[in-house]
Amino acid sequence: MKPTVTKEQAEAIEELRLRLSDEGILLSYTNDSLTVGDNKSGCLYNLDLLTLAAALINGYESEPTPEEKLRDYYEHIKRSRDERYVAGDIEDKRHNVGVLTGIRNTLDILGIKIEGVNA
Template sequence: MTEEVKRLRCAVADLIGENERLKSENEVEKTPEEKLREYFEETKRTRDERHLAGDTEGKRFHGGALVGICNTLELLGIKIEGVNA
């Protein structure tokens, strides 16, 4: 392998590393409210899918999870848009 190829490989490796560093700096962590809203929406979709599939127990289970989420937020006095507000 020539010196030029070695230098180019090192330059590419450096660029890849820099790209990864920049991507991680620009990632924004979701707030607890955003995380809960996503979980609520996912659980709601799953409940609806179970209902359409005729899975009564699955529908009840996921429906109960939704009630639990809303009851917990109510007890804590927390309102989250798209969940219980």
């Protein structure tokens, strides 16, 4: 079974694999030496040893970032808006337009740009 790791953890694993074997990564983890030097591997300590070992042996799924989750939600609402328009359901279409506008306005207020949403 492939465990799910964060994007940051996936990047840390790939960075470590450039210079260590999987066994070396596990040894560094158990010796508390993953963060020696200039790397960002400390996030792997948020995984327990068995989960890290499973990720190294079986591969892993990368958890979508909050930005990716929002982009997927935004695309879902856009599809729903279009379906409601084709179906002649103007009220639901207006609702979905309001949701899309709210998402874009919130991101603009926060100064966040997400490709495919407001960038």
